[in-house]
Amino acid sequence: MTTTQTSKTKGAIFSLDALISFVIMLLFILIFVNQISQSYSQKEIEIKDQFLEEKTLVLADSLVKNFNPENTTLGSAIVDHEKKRIKSNELTTANLKNAKAFQTGNFFVKQISWKKTNTFQEKIILNNSNTKNCLSAKRFVIIDGEKAIIELIGCINEE
Amino acid sequence: MNSLDAIISISVLLAASGIILVSLFEQNENIQQAHYLIEAKFQAQKCASIIDSIYSNTATKYEKEIKCNLKDYTTTATIEGKTKQSYAITTTENEKELRVKTLDHYTN
Numbered sequence: 001m002t003t004t005q006t007s008k009t010k011g012a013i014f015s016l017d018a019l020i021s022f023v024i025m026l027l028f029i030l031i032f033v034n035q036i037s038q039s040y041s042q043k044e045i046e047i048k049d050q051f052l053e054e055k056t057l058v059l060a061d062s063l064v065k066n067f068n069p070e071n072t073t074l075g076s077a078i079v080d081h082e083k084k085r086i087k088s089n090e091l092t093t094a095n096l097k098n099a100k101a102f103q104t105g106n107f108f109v110k111q112i113s114w115k116k117t118n119t120f121q122e123k124i125i126l127n128n129s130n131t132k133n134c135l136s137a138k139r140f141v142i143i144d145g146e147k148a149i150i151e152l153i154g155c156i157n158e159e
Numbered sequence: 160m161n162s163l164d165a166i167i168s169i170s171v172l173l174a175a176s177g178i179i180l181v182s183l184f185e186q187n188e189n190i191q192q193a194h195y196l197i198e199a200k201f202q203a204q205k206c207a208s209i210i211d212s213i214y215s216n217t218a219t220k221y222e223k224e225i226k227c228n229l230k231d232y233t234t235t236a237t238i239e240g241k242t243k244q245s246y247a248i249t250t251t252e253n254e255k256e257l258r259v260k261t262l263d264h265y266t267n
Contacts, residue, residue, distance in 0.1 A: 018168060018172060022172065022175065026179070029179060029183070033183075033186055036186075036190060040190070040193050040197070043197055044197070047197070047200050047201065047204065050204065051204060051245065054204070054207075054208050054211065055211070055248065058208075058211040058212065058214075058215045058248060059215075059248060061215040061216070062211075062214060062215035062248065065215060065216065065217070066214075066215065066217065066262045067262065068262055074248065074249075074262075075262060086217075086262075102248075104232050104246040104247065104248055105232075105244075105245065105246030107246065
């Protein structure tokens with residue numbers, strides 16, 4: 001008897017039931033929307049990472065495969081004048097020491113360093129920025145006729 | 160009185176559901192725009208990657224279509240009216256065909 005009376009006073013829809021189900025529905029919608037926006041922010045970060053990765057690797061490749069007299073950061077390989085060709089992966093300390101700062105968009109080369117067998121590491125700092133968003137690429141090369149590992153560190157400026 | 164309660168609560172529920180639906184449609188529209196922006200950014204970066212690869216490997220030809228506008232170091236892609244830019248490591252132009260300023264691998 002009491003139950004019937006309560007139902008009648010509350011009307012056709014129990015307000016509390018409706019409220020609970022409505023709140024649950026809202027929560028699900030909120031989670032759904034939140035997940036979508038998170039996946040988009042993740043994509044944005046991925047794009048930035050991909051930009052840094054691609055530029056660092058390509059510049060490391062260019063450094064060891066090309067010779068650019070204007071800026072040896074873009075190419076420090078030896079030119080074989082007899083055979084009239086560039087000797088990929090064969091570099092000289094003189095070329096490396098002429099490396100200049102390089103920047104494209106918000107990407108820049110922070111440092112180039114190399115270590116020959118049984119010698120100390122040498123490095124050239126091209127940019128003093130304190131950004132931590134950096135990536136390093138290493139290549140096995142021959143520097144002045146000796147086996148060596150060269151490392152190029154590329155960074156992007158945090159906006 | 161009971162039926163008035165029911166009518167009010169149903170009306171409030173319907174109004175709230177309507178607001179949610181409208182905001183979801185709005186969100187959907189925003190997501191679509193964000194999707195176009197991301198696609199344009201990917202396209203611009205893809206063009207920059209192609210140019211960078213041509214430069215670093217001293218390639219001589221690239222015969223596939225390049226879907227970007229190229230000027231100096233900048234690659235610009237537009238998708239559904241959304242424009243994004245990326246940057247290559249060398250200068251380029253594509254008024255008629257893709258021209259990448261590469262270094263000579265074989266000297267004279």
